[in-house]
Amino acid sequence: MFLSVSIAFFCFASGVLTNSLITPCKVNDLVCVDKSIKGAIPKILVGIPELGVESSDPIFVDQIDGNLSIIKYKFFNTTITGFKNCEISNFKLNEDITAIKYDLNCPKISLIGKYEVSGRLIVLPVEGSGDFQLITGKYSIHVDSELKKGTGSDGKTHISIKNFKLKSKALSPIKFDFKNLFNGQKDLSDAVHKFANENWFEVSELVQEPTWNACIKKVTTNVNKYLKNVALEDIVLQ
Template identity: 45%
Template sequence: MFLVNTFVLVLCIGASFSDPIQSIVPCHKNDHACMTTSAKATLPIFATGFPDFGVESSDPLILNEIIGDLSTLKYKFTDTIVTGLKNCDVHDVKLNLDNSHLHYELTCKNVVMRGQYIIGGKLFVLPVEGKGAYEIHCKKYEFVIDADVKLVKGNDGTQHLAIKKYKFTSDAQEGIVYDFKNLFNGQKDLAETVLKFANQNWKEVANFVQEPAVVAVIKKITENLNKFLKIIPVDNLFSLVKKTPTMFLLKLCFAIICVTSIKAQPCNVYDQGCITRSANRAYAKIIAGIPSAGVKVLDPMYHEMIEGDLSVLKFKLTNSTVRGFKDCFLNNVKMDMNKMNTQIDMTCPWIQISGQYVINGRLIMLDVQGDGDYSMKSGRYRIGLDCDIKKVKCKDGKDHLKIKNFKSKYVAEERVEFDFKNLFNGNKLLGDTVLKFANGNWKEVSEFLQSPVMNAHIKKIMSNANKYFKTVPLENMITY
């Protein structure tokens, strides 16, 4: 990964500054500590992808097909999306050009794979078969990668570094949660038996089934890295003078500025894959914020007040803090410039909101009232957005995109935990009864309560999006 950082720095600084600055590169070729520091800082940037150079996003990482042909089990994963890789910790990075060898290690926590599956065979002693949606949540994985590298002559006549081949080891160090829908065509007793076995014996199951998936992930990341290396001469990768940490951080700042200012190649409006990848990169910026453009940071997100005026229940949430939107990703984005409409399918692995509340009325079937502190934390949420868009002229005289309005659909796909302090003015019996009902019927309660709260979140995101769109002409985003 540090090679990616080096490339971006050299390219950007070389294009923007004078010759003395061009000679500055992140690390001495024998400084492994610097290489590791560089890799740690670069991974979140690299993970967003750089389409101008043919480098796709690594988080979310999209894998069209994974084939598992094991001794007693065959499976196929399709339309797989992997999230969480940008949060991996890179360590022990070593590059030895004399021996043509690259070594690095990764510790990855809370990596999630989800998509569609077909499976058939035996999972150890248990028969298993099915077809449907799947999700695998890996709490902690360790990877050790060793690669052979070589020098190749590029189109520019200079030498470039390339990864020839690699080997790896992977080790699941903490629990893995397997969730496969529609096993045995929906036969609940058979499916639960297999899933219980898999989740209780997660280590053994991982060792048995993991290799095809891990191979696919590392192969994709290596392909992206090699695309970078085709562009930058190897002579520009290293400095003969060891640089200080302060100089490294300064150069990293230059790199970030340059990357965000590179003009991206627009997507054809009919290229749904390109549109979705581009939208994910834009979404990351919309959530992270761009202060110079008035784009606020939205994780954490703040609400002074959210009001819910439902049929039988009224509530106010004040001074609320929301976290989790930085980890959301767009599964699918469709644009129709004839109808001036955009359809967005979005997944948030978790969302948490806390603050103060006032509530009064009926929660489906129970009376409820109170005021105090509250928190709500959800697992996976699915968000569908149907947006009307229009073209507007900005100060640069060019057309820019603007979202006029949107319709939304929200589905809590995993448990939501409700915690409201001081219900019924501290009456524990009544308060515990309502909370037990809410947490025991989280899906129904979420459907009842969610619209005012989720709409408030999405409105802030849409406001940020429109400010972001003012910075990017439509012609730089799409062709149609």
């Protein structure tokens, strides 16, 4: 995901852009831009340790807080995998490089960790704590980010992600597996799992926002670490 911001920034500013991770492209050469993005994905996803950029697959998040109206949940020590298989589309960057929009299309995302939950899952009461696993099917995530420019310690102009807004949508079934619901009462646990797995779209619409926000926030930190080392003057050729 942090690829989307860096690549869009490199490839859609005016002029011919160059960077060691991508093939230089003219801004109006869409075939080149598409090829450059796809070629850079595997290189960036592994992370750049010397710049403090962690791997984007897997992502590790210490805690995710879902403080929603009818249900409260927390995920602890969550490992998220699958972003390396996501495809980025529909880039839109404004001319002064202060905002970007794009779609992230993921075939499968897996989350594994520990949880605490209490409240109502739409119509059913739910409570418990223990290990959990979520495996999504196809997912679409629209990201709308505001960018900002500033002067770095090198005296040059640098860009960073100021904030973001998400619109996420599950496009195929999700598998929910939460151990020890209702302190191990199998009949109650089975009923909740059956409801969640049969009504995956409604359940995802209810609970997804805190989880995706936490993931993107984690990735954004890495993006900004990367962009901090890339001066605008060094990558935009007029």
